[in-house]
Structure formats: C-alpha cells, structure tokens
Amino acid sequence: MEEWEKEVLQTKVLPALYRAKEYLKDNRYDSAYNEIEDAIAVIANRLLPELDLIDLDQIRVLALIDKEE
Numbered sequence: 001m002e003e004w005e006k007e008v009l010q011t012k013v014l015p016a017l018y019r020a021k022e023y024l025k026d027n028r029y030d031s032a033y034n035e036i037e038d039a040i041a042v043i044a045n046r047l048l049p050e051l052d053l054i055d056l057d058q059i060r061v062l063a064l065i066d067k068e069e
Contacts, residue, residue: 005047007032 020035
C-alpha cells in the first residue's frame with residue numbers, strides 16, 4: 001500500500017467508520033448512514049481509481065447477495 005493510500009485510510013475512511021459506529025450506539029441511523037456513505041465514496045474515488053462504475057455495481061450486487069446468505 002502506498003503512503004498516500006495509508007493517509008487516506010487513516011484520515012478519511014477509518015474516522016468516518018468510527019463515527020458511524022458511535023452514531024449507531026446512539027441510534028442516530030441517518031448520521032451513521034451518511035458517515036458510511038462518505039467512507040464508501042472516499043474508497044471508490046480515491047483508493048480504487050482503476051474500477052469503473054460497472055465494477056462498483058458488481059461489488060454492490062455481491063454485497064447484497066452475501067447479506068442474503
């Protein structure tokens with residue numbers, strides 16, 4: 001993993017996920033959802049530039065299939 005990727009994870013993604021976790025503890029679901037959406041957007045836009053929208057849609061479909069099992 002490159003240094004800029006580590007920085008993005010440490011400064012953007014992980015803090016958003018931890019905030020989401022805290023919001024869930026307080027039953028603040030809308031705020032948690034927004035934090036998770038922000039983390040996903042950072043990952044998709046900054047950490048996975050080689051993926052195109054088709055790949056992201058396939059990831060979303062696989063995530064939904066895994067959830068159902």
